[in-house]
Amino acid sequence: xxxxxxxAERLHRFFEERTQVRDLVxxxxxxxxxxxxxxxxxxxxxxxxxxTEHLEKARTLVDSIVETLHAHHxxxxxGYTQDAMKEYxxxxxxxxxxxxxxxxxxxxxxxxxxxxxxxxxxAVGELRRHCLDLLRQDQTAxxxxxxxYMDEIYAVLITMDxxxxxxxxxxxxxxxxxxxxxxxRGDLTLTIRQEQLAQSLRRLEDHL
Numbered sequence: 001x002x003x004x005x006x007x008a009e010r011l012h013r014f015f016e017e018r019t020q021v022r023d024l025v026x027x028x029x030x031x032x033x034x035x036x037x038x039x040x041x042x043x044x045x046x047x048x049x050x051x052t053e054h055l056e057k058a059r060t061l062v063d064s065i066v067e068t069l070h071a072h073h074x075x076x077x078x079g080y081t082q083d084a085m086k087e088y089x090x091x092x093x094x095x096x097x098x099x100x101x102x103x104x105x106x107x108x109x110x111x112x113x114x115x116x117x118x119x120x121x122x123a124v125g126e127l128r129r130h131c132l133d134l135l136r137q138d139q140t141a142x143x144x145x146x147x148x149y150m151d152e153i154y155a156v157l158i159t160m161d162x163x164x165x166x167x168x169x170x171x172x173x174x175x176x177x178x179x180x181x182x183x184x185r186g187d188l189t190l191t192i193r194q195e196q197l198a199q200s201l202r203r204l205e206d207h208l
Contacts, residue, residue, distance in 0.1 A: 021072050029084035032061040036087040058088050082115050089119025094126045114168040121173035128184045135191050150181045
């Protein structure tokens, strides 16, 4: 059979290169997920300089992954790559909202829109945790601000009514965001009512 050895050699070179690229990116994706998680932990601990350090390392990894996969788009859109990018989006969104009260743009983060939206949805869970921490610290006004962010995120997500094949399963995450936001609203409402009751009792004690 003519040229079969030549064809086979080209195929071997292609798949060997693709395997090497996949292994490299898989390792980078694991590091990206780790630094994103450590950044979120640091934010909850109010260790913002440490969070910034992890986010900077994460951004370096994102840039490296994008550059490495410039000629391998099929690997870029593999689940493990986009999952790591989603974690990166979540960490950056959470940090930016807590620190500056604003959202980073998907273009600034170098992310696909669907990945950015899933990161936005998952950031709501971290916002709930932060809100509960604020309530435990009697910072009700700040907790109300965080709940407002959660409401605004849900208001955007609910408009993204497109097929899951396009958004990567955003609809399920949007339903979770609604549940998490409503539970947080209930927690905040209960805390405010307890504070109002305590104030009323103090006024009554002073009057008596």
